[in-house]
Amino acid sequence: MIYFIIRRLIMTVFLLLLVSMITFAIFFLVPRLAGQTAYQLAAQYVGRNPIPSEIKAVEIKLGLNAPLYLQYGRYIKGIVAGIHYNNGTDVSYCPFPCFGYSFRNDQPVWPQLISDAPVTLSIALGAAVLWLIGGVSIGVLSALRRGSIFDRLSMGIALAGVSLPVFFTGLIALELFSYKWPIFPNVHYVGITTNPLLWARNLVLPWITLAFLYAALYARLTRAGMLETMGEDYIRTARAKGLPERTVVVKHGLRAALTPIVTIFGLDLGLLLGGAILTETTYSMPGLGQFTILAIQNQDLPEIMGVVMIASFFIVIANMVVDILYAVVDPRVRF
Amino acid sequence: MKRRSIFAATAAGAAAALLISACSSSGSSSGTSSTTPTTGATGFNAGITSVVNPSSTKGGTLTFEVRGTPDSFDPGNTYYAWVLDFDHLYTMPLFGYKSCPGSCGLTLVPDLATSMGTFSDNGLTYTVQIQPDVKFETGVVVTSQDVKYAIERTYDRSVLANGPTYYQALLTDPTYPGPYKDRSKNLMGLTAIDTPNATTLVFHLQSPFPDLPYVLAFPNTAPVLPSADTGTNYQLHPLSTGPYMFKSYTLNKQLVMVPNPNWNPATDPNAKQLASQIVVNLNVNQADLDNNLIAGNADIDAYGAGVGPAAQARILSTSSLKADSDNPINGFARFVYINTKVAPLNNLHCREAVEYAANKTTMQTAWGGPVAGGQIASTIMPPNIVGYKSFDYYNALSQPSGDVSAAKQQLAMCGQPNGFSTNMAYRDDNPQETAEATALQASLASVGIKLTLKGFPSGPYYTNFAGDPAYVHSHDIGLAGGGWGADWPNGYGFLDELLNGNAIAPTGNTNISEVNDPVINNLFTKSNTLTGAARTAIWSQIDEQAMKDAVILPAVYQKVLLYRNPAVTNVYVQAYYGMYNYAVMGVNS
Numbered sequence: 039m040i041y042f043i044i045r046r047l048i049m050t051v052f053l054l055l056l057v058s059m060i061t062f063a064i065f066f067l068v069p070r071l072a073g074q075t076a077y078q079l080a081a082q083y084v085g086r087n088p089i090p091s092e093i094k095a096v097e098i099k100l101g102l103n104a105p106l107y108l109q110y111g112r113y114i115k116g117i118v119a120g121i122h123y124n125n126g127t128d129v130s131y132c133p134f135p136c137f138g139y140s141f142r143n144d145q146p147v148w149p150q151l152i153s154d155a156p157v158t159l160s161i162a163l164g165a166a167v168l169w170l171i172g173g174v175s176i177g178v179l180s181a182l183r184r185g186s187i188f189d190r191l192s193m194g195i196a197l198a199g200v201s202l203p204v205f206f207t208g209l210i211a212l213e214l215f216s217y218k219w220p221i222f223p224n225v226h227y228v229g230i231t232t233n234p235l236l237w238a239r240n241l242v243l244p245w246i247t248l249a250f251l252y253a254a255l256y257a258r259l260t261r262a263g264m265l266e267t268m269g270e271d272y273i274r275t276a277r278a279k280g281l282p283e284r285t286v287v288v289k290h291g292l293r294a295a296l297t298p299i300v301t302i303f304g305l306d307l308g309l310l311l312g313g314a315i316l317t318e319t320t321y322s323m324p325g326l327g328q329f330t331i332l333a334i335q336n337q338d339l340p341e342i343m344g345v346v347m348i349a350s351f352f353i354v355i356a357n358m359v360v361d362i363l364y365a366v367v368d369p370r371v372r373f
Numbered sequence: 374m375k376r377r378s379i380f381a382a383t384a385a386g387a388a389a390a391l392l393i394s395a396c397s398s399s400g401s402s403s404g405t406s407s408t409t410p411t412t413g414a415t416g417f418n419a420g421i422t423s424v425v426n427p428s429s430t431k432g433g434t435l436t437f438e439v440r441g442t443p444d445s446f447d448p449g450n451t452y453y454a455w456v457l458d459f460d461h462l463y464t465m466p467l468f469g470y471k472s473c474p475g476s477c478g479l480t481l482v483p484d485l486a487t488s489m490g491t492f493s494d495n496g497l498t499y500t501v502q503i504q505p506d507v508k509f510e511t512g513v514v515v516t517s518q519d520v521k522y523a524i525e526r527t528y529d530r531s532v533l534a535n536g537p538t539y540y541q542a543l544l545t546d547p548t549y550p551g552p553y554k555d556r557s558k559n560l561m562g563l564t565a566i567d568t569p570n571a572t573t574l575v576f577h578l579q580s581p582f583p584d585l586p587y588v589l590a591f592p593n594t595a596p597v598l599p600s601a602d603t604g605t606n607y608q609l610h611p612l613s614t615g616p617y618m619f620k621s622y623t624l625n626k627q628l629v630m631v632p633n634p635n636w637n638p639a640t641d642p643n644a645k646q647l648a649s650q651i652v653v654n655l656n657v658n659q660a661d662l663d664n665n666l667i668a669g670n671a672d673i674d675a676y677g678a679g680v681g682p683a684a685q686a687r688i689l690s691t692s693s694l695k696a697d698s699d700n701p702i703n704g705f706a707r708f709v710y711i712n713t714k715v716a717p718l719n720n721l722h723c724r725e726a727v728e729y730a731a732n733k734t735t736m737q738t739a740w741g742g743p744v745a746g747g748q749i750a751s752t753i754m755p756p757n758i759v760g761y762k763s764f765d766y767y768n769a770l771s772q773p774s775g776d777v778s779a780a781k782q783q784l785a786m787c788g789q790p791n792g793f794s795t796n797m798a799y800r801d802d803n804p805q806e807t808a809e810a811t812a813l814q815a816s817l818a819s820v821g822i823k824l825t826l827k828g829f830p831s832g833p834y835y836t837n838f839a840g841d842p843a844y845v846h847s848h849d850i851g852l853a854g855g856g857w858g859a860d861w862p863n864g865y866g867f868l869d870e871l872l873n874g875n876a877i878a879p880t881g882n883t884n885i886s887e888v889n890d891p892v893i894n895n896l897f898t899k900s901n902t903l904t905g906a907a908r909t910a911i912w913s914q915i916d917e918q919a920m921k922d923a924v925i926l927p928a929v930y931q932k933v934l935l936y937r938n939p940a941v942t943n944v945y946v947q948a949y950y951g952m953y954n955y956a957v958m959g960v961n962s
Contacts, residue, residue, distance in 0.1 A: 074837075081836040081880050085534040086452065087870075088836075088881050089541075095531035126532035127553045127604030143445065144532075144605035145624055153623065209660065217664050224670040225661075226654065322657040324626045332442065332625065332656065335802070337832040 039365070046358045050351075055114075057350040058343070062110050065339050076102040082337060083141045099126055100141060113138060113343070137347065138340035147344040150329065155348075157227050157325030161317055162310035164241055165248035170303065173253035177260025178292060181268060192257060199254025208247040208320035215243060227323045244321045248314060252306060256299060263295030270294075296367045300360055308356030312349025411474075420699040420937060420945045420953065422475045426961075428647075428942035433962030435648035435941070437675040437955070438657045438665060442625040447608035448592035449526050450533040454858060454950055455677045457592060461644055461956035462630065462651065463613040464595030465507060467520065467574075468586050470862075472643040472957050474945035479759060479862045481586055484643060485520070485596070485614070487572075489586055496581025501589075503572050508635040509598055510618040517568040518561060519596035525552045525563045527593050532604055537860065539588045540565070545577045553604060560599050581901055583908070587861035616646035616956070628653040645943065647959025660684070663936070667694065672938045672960055677703070677952025679933030685745050688936060698936045700744055703951025705858040706755045707740055707747065707805075709797075709813065709926040710839070710885040711851065718795060718851040722787035724923035727852070728767040730780035732816035736928045737773075739808035746805070747929030749773050753868065753916050755930035757948055760864035760912030766920050769927065780820045792821020795851030798839045801828025806854045809928060813852070824852065840882040853885050856931070862949050864912020865900060872919050873897050886924035893918050 069079065080097035081088065088096075097103050101112065115121055116136035123132050125144055132139070137147040176196070180189040215221045222243050230237040267273065268291050276286045313327030322328075326345060333341035414423030443456045448464045451457065461469065469484035471477055483489060490501030507515045527536050529551025541547045544565035549555065555562040567575040576585065601612050610619045616638075617630040630651040638646065653675060657665070663684035665671040674680070680688060688694040709731075717723045733749045740746030748756075751765035768776045784790055799810040807828065814824040827850065829838045838844055839853040859867035870876045874889035893915055900911040919925060935953060937944045940961045947954035 078833075078837055078880075082833045083534060084530055084836075084881075085536065085538070086835075086881055087538050087878065087883065088530060088534075090879075092530040093880070095529075096534065099531045125605050126529065143608070143624065150624065153626075212661065212664065217668050220668070223668070224665065319658055320661075322654075322661045324656060328656055335832075337830065 039362070043358070043362070046361070050354045050358065053354055054347065054350055058114065058117075058347060059110070061343055061346045062106075062113065065342060066106055066109065070106065099124065117347075137344035140338050140341050142336045142338045142341075147340050150341070151326065151344055151348055154324060154326045154329045156229065157323050158311060158313055158318070158327060160227075160230065160237070160241055161244050161248065161314050161323060161325060162307060164245040165252065165314075165317075166303070166307050166310070168245050168249035169252035169256055172249060173256025174260045174292075174299065176253070176257040178264055178287065180257065180261045181264030182287065184265065189261075193261070196254035196257045199250045200258070202251070204247055204251055204316040205320050207250055208244070208317060211243045211247055212321070225321055227325075244314075244317050244323065247320070248310075248317050255302075259299060259302065260292075260295060263298060264291055267291045267294045293367060297364065300363050300367055304356045304360030304363075305353070308353035309349075311352035311356070313345065416696050418699050418701075420474065420935070421701050423945060424474060425937060425944040426939070426942045428959055428961070429645075430942065430959060430961060431647050432649050433960040434650040434652055435958055435960045436670075436672045437651070437653040438662045438671040438673075439653065439655050439675045440657055440659045440662055440678075441676065442655050444535045445533075445608045446619075446622065446628070447533065447611055448595045449523055449597065450535045450608065451592065452535050452537060455675050455952065458677065458947065458950040458952060459653075459675055459955050460592040460595070461615060462617045463611065463615040463619065463633070464592050465515075465614040465641055466590055466592050466594040467501060467503070468590040468594075469643050470590065470947065470949045472947070472954055474948075476757070476948055478946075478948035478954070479757070481590060481861075482643065484590075484641065485515070485594070486589075492581070492583070492585075496583070497578050499576040499578065499585050501574050501576075503574070504640050505572050506637065507596075507614055507640050508637070509596070509601075510613040510633045510635055511598075511601075512635050513598060515596045515614060516571040517574045518571075519598055520574055520594055521563065521566045521568050522552065522560060522599045522602070523594055523597040524566060525549070525560070526597065526602065527551075528563070529553050536593050537588070537591050539860075543578055543582050543585065543588065545579055547579070552599070583901060583904055584861065584863070584865050587863070587866060590861065616641065616644050617651055620650075625655055627655060644956040645959065647942065666936050666938060669938060669940065672941045673953060673955070673958070674936070675955065677933070677935070677950065679745060680936055682741070682745070684936070685741075685934050688934065689744065694936070697939055698934055699946055700932055700934050701946045701948075701951060702748065702755055702757055702930050703858075703933050704755055704757050704862065704949070705856055705931040705951065706750060706753065707809070707856040707928040707931055708750070708753065709809075709928065710853040710855055711924055711926055712845060712853070712886055713889075713922070713924055714842070714846060714887045715795065715849055715851040717787060717789055717793050720787040721923060722783045723789060723793065725767070726780045726783035726787065726789075726820065727817065727822065728769075728923050728926055729776045729783060730817050730820045730822060731769075731813055731926055732775040733769050733773040733928065735774075735812035735816060736809050739812045740805050740929050740931070744932065745934050747931040750927035750930050751920075753871065753919055753925050753927055754864060754912065755867075757951070758859055758862050758864060758867050758912070760909045762913035762916070764913075764917060764920070766917075767923075775816050775819070777820055784820060784822075789821075792823065794823040794825065796825045796827050796849050797852040797854070798827050798829060798834075798845075798850045799854035800831045800834050802831050803854075810854055813926075835883070836881050839885055840878075841880050842877065842882055842887060843879065845885075845887075852926075855885060857883075858951075863909070864915060865897070868912065868915050868919075869897060872915060872924070888919065888922060888924040890918065890922055893922075 076097050080102050081093045084093050084096050120134040120136050121132050122129050132146055139146055176192050180192050183189050216225050225240050228236040228240055276290050313330045315327035318325045318327035330345045412424040412427045419425050444453050445451045448460050465485040467486045468481055471480040471482045485503050487502045487504055490499055492499050527533055528549050532553055546565040549563045552560040565577050598612055609622055613633045616636045618633040620629045620631045622628045632646050659681040663680045688698050711724045712718055737746050737749050751769040754761045797810055800806045810826050817824050870883040872888055872893050874894045876884040877887055896911050896915045900908055942959040943957045944953055
C-alpha cells in the first residue's frame with residue numbers, strides 16, 4: 039500500500055507538470071502561433087490610451103518579452119522554489135508555491151487561491167456528504183422495493199434532479215426559502231471559524247442544491263448496482279445461511295455495488311473541489327469557482343493557470359484516494 | 374507615435390472664473406432636470422430631482438453590494454464610474470461635483486482646493502491652493518507635495534495602469550517616468566508641477582487647456598503620502614482623507630470601512646459621515662443582489678447600472694417598489710461607430726444610408742427597452758452633457774423604425790444601389806451589444822446592406838480589435854459596437870476622444886470611426902480659446918458636424934432603473950455619475 043501511494047504521488051507530480059505544460063501552451067503558445075505578439079498581449083493590461091513605451095514597459099514587467107520556454111521555466115521555478123518578482127516599485131520575493139502575480143491587480147495568485155479554497159471546500163464536502171448518504175440510501179431502498187410507489191417516486195425525482203441545472207434549482211431555492219419565506223435569509227458565506235452556526239445555516243441551500251443534482255445520479259447508480267448484485271447467487275446463499283437481512287443488504291449487497299459509486303464519487307468530488315462554478319455564482323459564494331469566472335472574464339492568465347493547476351491537483355488526488363478505497367471496498371483488490 | 378497633443382491658439386486671457394454653468398441645456402424629459410433641486414420628495418423618479426429621505430441621523434451599517442469587482446480602490450488607479458463615485462467616501466481630490474440632485478450635480482466645485490484656481494494670462498500656468506487643515510486618517514496634515522506625489526505616481530503605467538492619462542498630454546515634462554523609477558529630488562521629480570509652499574500647486578501646461586480643473590476632479594489628485602505608498606498594494610489600504618477609512622479589505626470579496634476620526638466636515642461639505650460602518654460586498658450575482666435590495670438585506674447596488682431584467686419587471690409592476698426607484702439617464706451613450714476609412718463606408722452617402730436604414734426601435738429593445746435600455750438617440754452627446762442640443766438629421770425620432778426610402782436614395786448616390794457588404798465588430802460577451810448587432814444586421818438587410826457579425830471578447834476589444842486601426846482595415850470592419858461616458862460633463866469631455874483627429878491611436882483607439890474632419894478639429898482647437906457660453910456652444914456644433922459626417926450611429930441615451938432601499942437616507946442621483954451619490958448616504962438602523 040505504501041509503495042502504491044508513493045508511486046501514485048510521483049505520477050501525480052508528472053501529471054501536474056503535463057497539465058501545466060498543456061495549459062501554458064493553450065494560453066501562451068497557441069496565441070503566438072496565431073500571430074499574437076507579446077506586445078499585443080501586454081496591451082490588454084495597460085488600461086486606456088496607452089502609448090507604445092507604456093505597453094513595452096508592461097510587457098517587460100509581466101515578463102512577456104522573454105522566450106516562452108523561459109517564461110514557463112520561471113513559472114515552474116516559482117511553484118517549486120519561489121521566485122523574485124519585480125512589481126514595478128520594488129523586487130519582492132514570492133515564496134513557494136508561487137503561482138505568479140495577477141496581470142490585473144498585481145496581487146500574488148496563491149494567497150487568493152488559498153483564501154477562496156475554504157469556501158469551495160465547504161460547499162463541495164458538505165454537499166458530498168448529503169448526496170452520498172441521500173443518494174445511496176434512496177438507491178438501496180428503491181432497489182429493495184423495486185416497482186413500488188416509493189421506487190417510482192424516487193426515481194422520478196431523481197430524473198428531475200439530474201435534468202434540472204444547478205442555476206435553476208438554486209434560484210428557485212433562493213426565491214422560495216430566502217426571499218419569499220425567509221427560512222434562510224441573506225445567504226452569504228461566513229467562515230466556520232467566525233460563526234459555525236451561521237456557516238452551516240448559510241450553506242444549507244447550496245448543499246441541498248448541489249446534492250439534489252448528484253444524489254439523483256447516485257440513487258440511480260446505486261439502484262442499478264444493487265439490483266444486479268442482489269440477484270447474485272452468493273446473496274441467496276447468505277440469506278440461506280440465516281444472516282439478518284440488514285447484513286445481507288449492507289455487507290454483501292451494497293458493498294459489492296459500491297465500486298462504481300466510489301469511482302464516480304472521486305471524479306465528482308475532485309471536479310467540485312476545483313470550483314463549484316454554477317453553485318458559487320448562484321449563491322454569490324466567493325470560492326474557487328467564482329475566482330475562475332473572474333479570471334476568465336479578466337483574461338488574467340496567471341490566475342487562470344493557478345486555478346487550473348489547483349483543480350487538476352484535486353482531481354488527481356481524488357482519483358488516488360478512490361483507488362485506495364477500492365482495496366477497502368473490495369477485498370480482492372491488492373496493490 | 375507621439376502622444377496626441379492638445380492644441381490651442383492663444384488663450385483669450387482666461388480668468389479665474391472657470392466655474393461651469395450649473396444649467397444643463399438638456400431638453401430631455403427625464404434623466405436630468407434644470408429645475409431647482411428639492412428635498413423630501415417621494416415616489417418614482419423622486420431621486421432625480423430631490424433628496425429622498427433627507428436625514429442627519431447617525432449610526433447603522435450601510436451595506437453596498439456590487440456585481441463585479443473594482444478595477445482598483447487605489448484612487449490613482451481607477452477609471453470605473455462606480456468607483457469614481459464611491460471614492461469620495463475616502464478621498465478628497467482637488468475638485469469634485471457639487472453634491473445635489475438634478476443638473477446642479479454637474480457643477481464643478483473645489484474639494485481639497487480652496488477655490489477654482491487661476492490661469493495665467495497666457496493660459497500656460499495654473500495655480501491652485503489647498504486647504505491647510507485637511508488630514509490623513511493617521512492625523513498627518515496634507516500638503517501640496519502629497520497632491521503632487523499622487524499625480525506623479527500615475528505616470529508609471531507599468532505600476533498603475535488603469536486610471537486616466539491626461540497629465541502626460543497636458544502638462545510639460547511628459548516623459549517623466551514616475552517616482553518608482555525616478556527617486557530623485559525626494560520623489561518630487563516631476564517638473565510640470567511646482568509646490569512653492571505647503572498649500573500651493575502650480576501646474577505648467579504644454580498649451581492652454583481651460584478644462585484642467587475637470588481633469589483635477591479625478592480621484593488621482595487625492596493626496597498620497599509618499600512614505601505610505603505601497604505601490605500595487607496601496608489598493609488594499611489607501612490612506613483616507615475622506616469621511617471613512619478602510620478597516621479591512623479582502624481583495625475582490627469585501628471591504629469594510631469605519632468613520633475617519635481625522636476628517637473634518639467643515640473641510641468637505643460635499644460628503645457626510647453618518648453611518649457607523651460601511652460594508653461593500655463584491656462579486657455578488659446580479660439576481661441575488663437585486664433580491665437582497667428588495668428584501669432589505671442590502672442597501673444600495675454600488676455598481677449603479679441598474680437592476681437586472683427580472684427585478685425590473687417586478688419593480689415596475691409593483692407600485693410600492695416602483696415608488697422606491699429612479700430611472701435616470703446615466704450619461705452613457707450607446708452607439709455604433711461607422712468607420713470612414715473602410716470601403717465603401719469611406720463614402721459619405723454609404724454612411725448616411727446606414728444612418729437612415731437602422732431600426733432604432735429594435736436597437737433600443739436590444740439595450741433593454743425605453744426604461745432599462747434608454748431613450749432613442751439622435752445625437753452623439755446625451756442630454757445631461759453641458760452643451761447638448763437636440764437635432765435629428767436621420768429621422769431617428771420621427772421614424773424610429775428606419776427610413777428605408779431615404780436609405781435607398783443614399784445607396785444610389787454612393788454607387789451601391791443594391792447595397793453592399795461589410796463586417797461589424799461587437800463584444801460577444803455583452804448580451805445587449807450582441808442583441809444590438811443582430812438587430813442592426815436585420816434592419817440593414819432590408820436595404821441590401823449585408824452585415825457579417827464578428828464577435829470579440831471585451832478585454833482586448835479596444836486594444837487589439839475595434840480599437841486597432843490596422844486590424845480594422847485588414848479585416849474590413851466597417852461598423853463597430855460601442856458606447857461612451859464623458860470623462861467630464863461637457864462637450865470636450867465627451868466628444869474629444871471620439872471625434873478629434875488627434876485622438877486616432879494605433880492601439881486603444883477611441884476615435885474608432887477614424888474621423889479626421891478639419892471642421893471638427895478646428896472647432897476643438899477654437900474651444901480652447903473660449904470660455905463660458907461661447908465655449909459651450911461649440912460642443913453642439915461639433916456634434917452636428919459629426920452627425921452630418923455620419924461617423925457615428927447613435928442608438929440610445931442609456932437609462933438605468935435604480936432601486937433605493939427605503940432605509941437609506943439622503944438618496945439622490947448625482948447627475949455626473951448617473952447613479953446615486955454614495956458620499957452623502959446614511960441609513961436608518
